[in-house]
Amino acid sequence: MTFQKRAYKILELLEKFGEVEIRQLAAEINVSEVTVRRDLTAMAANGLLYRTHGGAMKISEVIKPVSFVNKAGVNIKAKDAICKRAAADIIDGDVIFIDCGSTAFRLCQFIKNKKIKVITNSLPVVNELLDSAVTINLIGGEVDATRQAVHGTTAYEHIARYRASKAFLGVDGITVEGLYAGSEHEASNTLAMALQSDCVYILCDARKVGKTSYLKFNDLSLVNILVTDYNNPDVTEFETKGISVLSVTV
Amino acid sequence: MTFQKRAYKILELLEKFGEVEIRQLAAEINVSEVTVRRDLTAMAANGLLYRTHGGAMKISEVIKPVSFVNKAGVNIKAKDAICKRAAADIIDGDVIFIDCGSTAFRLCQFIKNKKIKVITNSLPVVNELLDSAVTINLIGGEVDATRQAVHGTTAYEHIARYRASKAFLGVDGITVEGLYAGSEHEASNTLAMALQSDCVYILCDARKVGKTSYLKFNDLSLVNILVTDYNNPDVTEFETKGISVLSVTV
DNA sequence: TTTAATTCGATCAAAAATAATCATAAAAAA
DNA sequence: TTTTTTATGATTATTTTTGATCGAATTAAA
Structure with a gap:
């Protein structure tokens, strides 16, 4: 199981639950907790998720996305x-x-x-x-x-x-x-x-x-x-x- | 078997599975793993696939690189x-x-x-x-x-x-x-x-x-x-x- | 606040994959 | 034809990946 595949799986679970624990991920993906921790660190560095103590969170719930809004709603x-x-x-x-x-x-x-x-x-x-x-x-x-x-x-x-x-x-x-x-x-x-x-x-x-x-x-x-x-x-x-x-x- | 033929075969398998291992490719195409590795390196350089440790993935399967908003979450x-x-x-x-x-x-x-x-x-x-x-x-x-x-x-x-x-x-x-x-x-x-x-x-x-x-x-x-x-x-x-x-x- | 339990980061070791080197075979050029 | 170049495979050295361990840092509980 490569890093890329694990990353996919992690994002998938993250999308589903909003947040995940390291233990849960390690069991699900069948790798050691150390590896999961390393994956999460790398992914957080690339901005794919937000790292928490003991797990990770979906980024969208932490940081508001950039948005310019066009207000004119006339006609x-x-x-x-x-x-x-x-x-x-x-x-x-x-x-x-x-x-x-x-x-x-x-x-x-x-x-x-x-x-x-x-x-x-x-x-x-x-x-x-x-x-x-x-x-x-x-x-x-x-x-x-x-x-x-x-x-x-x-x-x-x-x-x-x-x-x-x-x-x-x-x-x-x-x-x-x-x-x-x-x-x-x-x-x-x-x-x-x-x-x-x-x-x-x-x-x-x-x-x-x-x-x-x-x-x-x-x-x-x-x-x-x-x-x-x-x-x-x-x-x-x-x-x-x-x-x-x-x-x-x- | 020329490089072009192998490349075609690799892309075919990639399309089918989304990802492939070097061992699998070597067996399928009947060449050494060294050659497969060389092929993959060349193809990755041309942007035809994404190289992973031990194999390759379809470009579209790869998670997009650094999105900016997110990176703000680190440190x-x-x-x-x-x-x-x-x-x-x-x-x-x-x-x-x-x-x-x-x-x-x-x-x-x-x-x-x-x-x-x-x-x-x-x-x-x-x-x-x-x-x-x-x-x-x-x-x-x-x-x-x-x-x-x-x-x-x-x-x-x-x-x-x-x-x-x-x-x-x-x-x-x-x-x-x-x-x-x-x-x-x-x-x-x-x-x-x-x-x-x-x-x-x-x-x-x-x-x-x-x-x-x-x-x-x-x-x-x-x-x-x-x-x-x-x-x-x-x-x-x-x-x-x-x-x-x-x-x-x- | 202090204590106990987790979690984290760093370091180490083993296994796997890769890159580098070399020799040989095949193809292309002279 | 001979020479040169290119492609391939074998071998070895290096790098990467992974998991284990242990002290430090963080969180939760008393």
């Missing part, structure tokens, strides 16, 4: 429907930008098993995709705590170094006149990502279509595809401006 | 004592590097109320300092999921753009001969941060002092201050090399 159904449709366009081998909005965040759940590269400035996105098939490239720069995202000059320069096949971006408002953002930061970031992408998707639920906001940062020429649940004849206005509209129903 | 008392001492040296206005090791992570709790800038490649550090007085600059680049940190060429270039007054770094081992790391990534990162800092602190609990590891990546000239709980006359050896040793008791 989730619509956002999920939009993102599901958008995800259908993502194929293996794609390199995509995902911005730090609450809409684009919902995209994560649909792309976990795709073999793609994701470039993002959003900490919740990184956290969500950490244990997935996706390769993550995180934009560097100053961290904005309220948005849980990276912004600033360094960040935009970082974005400019990469080239993606698709960008999935949210906006604060979109009309035939152009794109609106809620802050300079958001605008700069959206713009930087869009400029480095072959195909720009705007993910935008119905509330924001036809609405303006604080800052108009670009006209519609930046956009290739608009994914929305806004089912209204007006969408033809966008199409005449050269934008493909993907309508979804909630 | 916490010593690490906290070390970090508390180190934090006493940090003053308002400082710009500091914090690396992605489990020791340096413990520093966060002591600096939350300081008016400083922290530059880091560690996601847990970012998470821990998100709601604090600290301004965070996150290194950008490829995300290493197991370490929950950012690494790669882009990351090291990002580091080179900044200049800090102090760097707080962990190592896998330190002797009078030099500094040791557990991987190329860790070494590159530590080195990059150290080179951009006016004063380099090595945070190192007693277990790692006097110990060597996988990779020696630099001599001691890189280091200015060693903070450790290693209370032994031998520390004078480091001091003769020009390093200030800050000893703490647990």
